Amino acid sequence: MKVFKVISLIIFAVLLFPALTFSIDLESYSCMVCHGEKKVEYLKSIHFDKGILCTDCHGGDPNSLDPEVSMSSRAGFKGKPSKKELVLLCGNCHADPKRMRQYGIPTNQLEYYRTSEHGIALFGKNNQNIAGCVDCHGSHTITSVKDPLNKVFPTNLPKTCAVCHSDKKLMGEYKLPYNTLEEYASGVHGKALLEKNNRSAPTCAGCHGNHGAAPPGVSEVGNVCGKCHINSETYFVKSPHFEAMKKKKMSQCTSCHQHHSINYPEVSMFDQVCANCHVPTSGAYKRGQQIKALILEAEEQIDKAKELIVRAKSKGLDASGYETQLEQANTGMLQVLPVTHTLILSEVETVTNGARTVAGDISSSVHNYLESLRMRKVGLGIVWLFIFFVVVVLYLKVKRADQEYELEKKKEKEKV
Numbered sequence: 001m002k003v004f005k006v007i008s009l010i011i012f013a014v015l016l017f018p019a020l021t022f023s024i025d026l027e028s029y030s031c032m033v034c035h036g037e038k039k040v041e042y043l044k045s046i047h048f049d050k051g052i053l054c055t056d057c058h059g060g061d062p063n064s065l066d067p068e069v070s071m072s073s074r075a076g077f078k079g080k081p082s083k084k085e086l087v088l089l090c091g092n093c094h095a096d097p098k099r100m101r102q103y104g105i106p107t108n109q110l111e112y113y114r115t116s117e118h119g120i121a122l123f124g125k126n127n128q129n130i131a132g133c134v135d136c137h138g139s140h141t142i143t144s145v146k147d148p149l150n151k152v153f154p155t156n157l158p159k160t161c162a163v164c165h166s167d168k169k170l171m172g173e174y175k176l177p178y179n180t181l182e183e184y185a186s187g188v189h190g191k192a193l194l195e196k197n198n199r200s201a202p203t204c205a206g207c208h209g210n211h212g213a214a215p216p217g218v219s220e221v222g223n224v225c226g227k228c229h230i231n232s233e234t235y236f237v238k239s240p241h242f243e244a245m246k247k248k249k250m251s252q253c254t255s256c257h258q259h260h261s262i263n264y265p266e267v268s269m270f271d272q273v274c275a276n277c278h279v280p281t282s283g284a285y286k287r288g289q290q291i292k293a294l295i296l297e298a299e300e301q302i303d304k305a306k307e308l309i310v311r312a313k314s315k316g317l318d319a320s321g322y323e324t325q326l327e328q329a330n331t332g333m334l335q336v337l338p339v340t341h342t343l344i345l346s347e348v349e350t351v352t353n354g355a356r357t358v359a360g361d362i363s364s365s366v367h368n369y370l371e372s373l374r375m376r377k378v379g380l381g382i383v384w385l386f387i388f389f390v391v392v393v394l395y396l397k398v399k400r401a402d403q404e405y406e407l408e409k410k411k412e413k414e415k416v
């Protein structure tokens with residue numbers, strides 16, 4: 001019995017030991033004894049996971065419960081850092097390639113941050129209203145940036161930026177718009193990311209950079225959009241607007257599409273957007289109208305073919321071949337919107353002609369089929385009419401023969 005007790009005691013002690021040493025470690029860490037609230041936050045952070053302690057950021061002596069000692073400058077205590085200090089504090093580790101190498105994450109955050117509007121305002125003008133590292137990341141609650149609850153996770157970032165960029169009073173001081181979030185959320189990218197969870201659509205940082213938050217200048221803007229919209233950019237470069245852009249008379253993409261409140265493109269852009277810079281009597285404006293007409297004409301042909309196919313199918317035609325062809329015409333038309341960026345009529349025509357010809361051919365084949373069905377019906381009607389006619393004639397003939405026979409019989413009876 002005694003042996004059993006001893007063994008169970010040993011097992012108990014072995015099981016308890018690691019938990020005990022760990023909790024004792026934290027329990028006796030003086031900073032956490034007094035700053036319980038911070039401790040709770042900190043224990044969930046990636047810094048705690050990687051063994052970064054309170055003193056790594058704040059200094060001080062974690063072995064003394066006497067605040068005069070633990071938070072003394074003699075123990076290297078730095079207190080609550082100012083905005084500039086904290087940016088340099090984070091940079092102390094994160095900009096140190098030797099230190100960060102083992103984790104395999106970039107070490108360019110501070111370097112990029114210094115080039116951003118935020119960094120320039122902080123280091124140049126000691127502006128305390130801009131975003132430092134902790135305004136975007138938090139201080140004690142920092143988790144992996146891949147954590148969906150993280151403040152900088154793509155779907156959360158717009159709200160993190162909006163804490164300041166939707167603050168009417170604060171933005172007023174810098175003459176900046178305060179409706180950026182609303183505009184972004186109602187535009188194509190915001191809808192795609194926030195409503196459809198399409199992660200390839202850019203969040204704020206997708207265009208402004210994670211740490212280089214600055215509006216790209218007139219000539220840089222197009223590079224940002226073209227990173228993802230390669231097709232549109234390739235064709236844009238062929239247009240007369242490319243030259244105008246190089247002379248800084250307009251910006252590459254945003255002069256027609258806006259930057260935050262980007263709408264789904266529609267043909268009406270050729271009326272409204274072009275008119276912003278070209279009078280309706282100008283050659284440039286008319287070019288837009290010609291391109292619009294080409295697009296509408298091709299779409300009309302495709303719609304017509306679609307309608308005919310539906311009608312023919314209801315009359316029993318196996319239209320799968322035509323449907324495949326029409327699908328190809330539709331796919332061809334996907335090229336037309338990027339190509340419009342050339343503003344060259346012949347380039348647009350090449351695409352629309354392709355689609356129009358296919359749709360036209362389908363329409364005439366299906367139309368012929370429907371016509372032959374109709375002719376067959378008419379032919380059948382004539383045959384039925386003829387048969388009816390023959391039957392009537394025969395009937396009349398038989399009737400007449402009957403009557404003659406009766407008459408004959410009557411005559412014979414009278415004779416008798």
Ligand code: HEC
Nearest residue numbers: 030031034054055058059060061062065067070071079080
């Ligand atoms: C005996 C309790 C006690 C201990 C031990 C202690 N603190 Fe404090 N600390 C306080 C009090 C009280 C304040 C002042 C009130 C406040 O700001 O919360 C404070 C303030 C701070 C501040 C804010 C300073 C400022 O400039 O606003 C920081 C940072 C801080 N402590 C970090 C630490 C760290 C790191 C340790 C461990 C090395 C530590 N504390 C140990 C009680 C303690």
Ligand code: HEC
Nearest residue numbers: 031032035038039042047052053054057080081086134139
């Ligand atoms: C990764 C660096 C880092 C670590 C680790 C860290 N802190 Fe901090 N702490 C900061 C920064 C940065 C601030 C200033 C936050 C701000 O200005 O919003 C701060 C602020 C504080 C303050 C003042 C808070 C206030 O609201 O006035 C206290 C107290 C504090 N830390 C205690 C702790 C304790 C206790 C620990 C360990 C459990 C700890 N910190 C770990 C970076 C750190």
Ligand code: HEC
Nearest residue numbers: 090091094105106109110113131132133136145152205210
């Ligand atoms: C204006 C907001 C903002 C500021 C200010 C900011 N960050 Fe970031 N940070 C981000 C975003 C956004 C990401 C990318 C998240 C992702 O990958 O989805 C990021 C990512 C990171 C990462 C992960 C590795 C990487 O580079 O992707 C680290 C580390 C980091 N930031 C540190 C810092 C440090 C240090 C500072 C201050 C010098 C800082 N950040 C300032 C927004 C910010």
Ligand code: HEC
Nearest residue numbers: 046050052056089090093103105133134137143144145146
């Ligand atoms: C003492 C060194 C040190 C300091 C100071 C420090 N960090 Fe870190 N930080 C690390 C380490 C180590 C990691 C873990 C890297 C990893 O595994 O990805 C990390 C991770 C991060 C991550 C998550 C990166 C990822 O991979 O998702 C962010 C964001 C971050 N730190 C921001 C900050 C900010 C903001 C500050 C300043 C308040 C700061 N750090 C101060 C060492 C430090």
Ligand code: HEC
Nearest residue numbers: 117121129130131135160161163164174204208213214215
């Ligand atoms: C803590 C508040 C704060 C947060 C959070 C913040 N900003 Fe800012 N931002 C500012 C202030 C203040 C300015 C004005 C600086 C100046 O002009 O001196 C500014 C300026 C800018 C500018 C330059 C505007 C111009 O034309 O001068 C851009 C771009 C910008 N922020 C983007 C972002 C993005 C993107 C985010 C989120 C990833 C973000 N900001 C988060 C406060 C913030």
Ligand code: HEC
Nearest residue numbers: 158161165177180181184189202203204207215216221259
């Ligand atoms: C599709 C790319 C894109 C996205 C996404 C984006 N921006 Fe911008 N942003 C720009 C461009 C381009 C400019 C510069 C416009 C100009 O100068 O003509 C700009 C300008 C700004 C400015 C300067 C003021 C202004 O409106 O001209 C701020 C502040 C800003 N953006 C913040 C944000 C914030 C916050 C988010 C997320 C909610 C965001 N941006 C999302 C491309 C983008």
Ligand code: HEC
Nearest residue numbers: 188192198200201202206224225228253257259262264265
């Ligand atoms: C990080 C990649 C990325 C960047 C940068 C980007 N976009 Fe987009 N954009 C997308 C994605 C993805 C979609 C599709 C959204 C959807 O699912 O509706 C899209 C959609 C669009 C659409 C609507 C297209 C359609 O057929 O409905 C337009 C117009 C557009 N973007 C213009 C721009 C402009 C202008 C810029 C630069 C200021 C820009 N984009 C920057 C990825 C990007």
Ligand code: HEC
Nearest residue numbers: 222225226229232233236252253256265266267269337338
């Ligand atoms: C001169 C005005 C103008 C400029 C400059 C311009 N676009 Fe367009 N964009 C249009 C028009 C017009 C359409 C087509 C509208 C329609 O018929 O639906 C369009 C359509 C688009 C589409 C939708 C294409 C698709 O396949 O669905 C995207 C994406 C796009 N543009 C991106 C860009 C990018 C990126 C740039 C810069 C390289 C740019 N645009 C420059 C006027 C412009």
Ligand code: HEC
Nearest residue numbers: 240244249250255256270273274276277283284287288343
């Ligand atoms: C932001 C202003 C702006 C917008 C919007 C704009 N353009 Fe232009 N466009 C210019 C500039 C600048 C030139 C260079 C020639 C000049 O200085 O007039 C130009 C030149 C042209 C040219 C070649 C020169 C000519 O006169 O024939 C054509 C064609 C043209 N634009 C068509 C369009 C069409 C179509 C749209 C709408 C889809 C459009 N533009 C929208 C500013 C604009």
